[in-house]
Amino acid sequence: MPFNWYEQLKHKIRFWLLARLPTCQETVQVISQSLERSLSIRERVLLKLHLWICMWCQWYLEHLLTIRTTLRSQAEKNPEMELPTTATLSAEARERIKRSLGAE
Amino acid sequence: MSEVQVKAQTTPDPGIWVDQHGDYLFKYALFRLRDATAAEDVVQETFLAALKGYEKFEGRGSERTWLVGILKHKITDHFRRMSREAPIGEQSDDGPEHREFFRAEGEEWTGHWALDHAPTDWHASPAELVEQSDFFRVFNDCLSPLPQRTASAFTLREIDGLSSEEICDTLSISVNNLWVMLHRARLHLRNCLERNWFKREPR
Numbered sequence: 001m002p003f004n005w006y007e008q009l010k011h012k013i014r015f016w017l018l019a020r021l022p023t024c025q026e027t028v029q030v031i032s033q034s035l036e037r038s039l040s041i042r043e044r045v046l047l048k049l050h051l052w053i054c055m056w057c058q059w060y061l062e063h064l065l066t067i068r069t070t071l072r073s074q075a076e077k078n079p080e081m082e083l084p085t086t087a088t089l090s091a092e093a094r095e096r097i098k099r100s101l102g103a104e
Numbered sequence: 105m106s107e108v109q110v111k112a113q114t115t116p117d118p119g120i121w122v123d124q125h126g127d128y129l130f131k132y133a134l135f136r137l138r139d140a141t142a143a144e145d146v147v148q149e150t151f152l153a154a155l156k157g158y159e160k161f162e163g164r165g166s167e168r169t170w171l172v173g174i175l176k177h178k179i180t181d182h183f184r185r186m187s188r189e190a191p192i193g194e195q196s197d198d199g200p201e202h203r204e205f206f207r208a209e210g211e212e213w214t215g216h217w218a219l220d221h222a223p224t225d226w227h228a229s230p231a232e233l234v235e236q237s238d239f240f241r242v243f244n245d246c247l248s249p250l251p252q253r254t255a256s257a258f259t260l261r262e263i264d265g266l267s268s269e270e271i272c273d274t275l276s277i278s279v280n281n282l283w284v285m286l287h288r289a290r291l292h293l294r295n296c297l298e299r300n301w302f303k304r305e306p307r
Contacts, residue, residue, distance in 0.1 A: 018213075018216075023206070023214070023215030023216050024206060024215065024216040024217045025203075025205075025206040025215040025216070026215065028287070028291065029287055032283070032286060032287040032290050032291075033283055033287070035286075036268055036282075036283055036286065037268075054216075056217045056222040056223050057217075057223075059223035059224065059225060059226070060223045060294065062226075063223060063226060063294050063297075063298075064290055064294065066226065066228065066229070066230055066233070067262065067290075067293065067294065067297070068262050069230035070230040070233040070234055070239070071243075071262050071263045072262070072263065072265060073230060073231075073234050074234050074240060074263075075263045075264070077234070087130065087131055087134050087140075088127045088130065088131075089122075089126045089127055089130045089144065089147065090144075093130075093144040093147075093148075094122055094123075094126055096144075096148070097122050097126065097144075097147065097148045097151055098118060098119050098122050100148055100151075100152065101118035101119075101121075101122070101151055101152065101155055102118060
């Protein structure tokens with residue numbers, strides 16, 4: 001591969017920036033809050049820059065959104081979130097509830 | 105039609121009710137409360153309230169939807185009662201901080217992802233995941249080690265889609281406290297899913 005000065009420059013800029021931006025540990029907190037409230041302009045710019053150079057945090061955000069969307073559409077399909085480990089009312093609880101309702 | 109017949113039609117048989125809807129309501133409550141005894145209690149309260157207020161139902165919509173509506177209120181009441189009985193102190197457990205996911209002080213790139221915990225590409229869309237019932241079993245197992253209150257906050261937010269204000273009101277916590285809980289739950293769950301569902305070995 002020929003010497004690619006452009007790629008090298010990009011690489012250098014990314015590391016220079018990453019050293020000056022909030023860390024991943026700080027950024028994941030902001031990513032989580034971005035799902036709860038609207039971020040300030042400053043927070044948004046710092047987040048965008050961080051995501052531009054950090055694939056890991058890009059994936060982190062993508063995964064949080066994937067988890068949210070998956071859970072919500074599952075809940076729509078199946079609100080009791082029935083799990084393969086079939087939890088049911090125990091016979092004892094069933095009887096107790098029936099008694100409390102006045103059924104024999 | 106005699107009066108007796110009319111009465112027979114408008115009063116439900118509680119025994120049949122419990123058989124028809126009991127398990128459904130129990131699962132619904134168990135998933136949100138993560139405590140079998142508490143789930144049994146709210147189901148019982150739901151049936152009692154439903155029996156008392158049956159005339160309000162008047163056959164509008166399905167009986168189950170109506171019962172779930174009552175159950176939701178009973179679940180909220182349960183959370184309120186819990187936070188009255190055990191108010192969150194400063195030492196309360198919001199869940200693991202998972203500092204080990206990031207590079208420690210003194211290492212190069214302190215505070216950035218540690219290599220063996222950095223996220224990877226999942227190559228999976230929500231549409232695909234929703235079809236895999238196993239995904240929810242793994243998800244449920246991942247939720248279990250979290251403190252009950254943190255797991256419940258996460259469920260109310262991400263599954264029931266309640267707003268931050270509603271959850272803070274229900275759990276009697278501050279919004280900052282909720283954000284910390286949600287952040288820790290997400291950090292933990294994402295990693296747990298990656299390990300146990302996407303089967304990524306630590307590098």
